[in-house]
Amino acid sequence: MTGNGTGDVEALRQEIRRTRVELGETMELLAARADVKALVRHSAEQAKVRMREQAALTVARVRGQAAEKVRVVRAQAYEKGGSVGRSPVPWAAVAAGAVATAVLLLIVRGRRR
Numbered sequence: 001m002t003g004n005g006t007g008d009v010e011a012l013r014q015e016i017r018r019t020r021v022e023l024g025e026t027m028e029l030l031a032a033r034a035d036v037k038a039l040v041r042h043s044a045e046q047a048k049v050r051m052r053e054q055a056a057l058t059v060a061r062v063r064g065q066a067a068e069k070v071r072v073v074r075a076q077a078y079e080k081g082g083s084v085g086r087s088p089v090p091w092a093a094v095a096a097g098a099v100a101t102a103v104l105l106l107i108v109r110g111r112r113r
Helices: 009-034 036-079 091-112
Strands: none
Touching: 009 036
C-alpha cells in the first residue's frame, strides 16, 4: 500500500484478505487458549498416557525381579539336592493313603448293610 493514496485497488483487496486470514488465525488461537474444558481434557489424557506407561514399566520391572527370584530359589533348591517341580510328599505315602481311604470306605459301607 502506498502512502499517497494512489495504490492499486487489487493490491489493497489482497492485503485486506491477508489481514482477515491472519485475524481469523489469531482468533482461533485465542479461543483455543480460552477453552479451559479442552485444556483440562487434554491434560487429563496426557496424565493417563503417562500413568499407563509408568504402570507398564513397573509391571515389567516386577516381573523381571520375580523371574530372577524364581531362578535363584530354584538354583538354591538344586544345590541342596531337592528337586524343583516335584511334590515333597513321597509317592508311596500317597498310595498308602489312597489304599487306607478305600479300605475305610469299604468298612463303613459294609456296616450300613
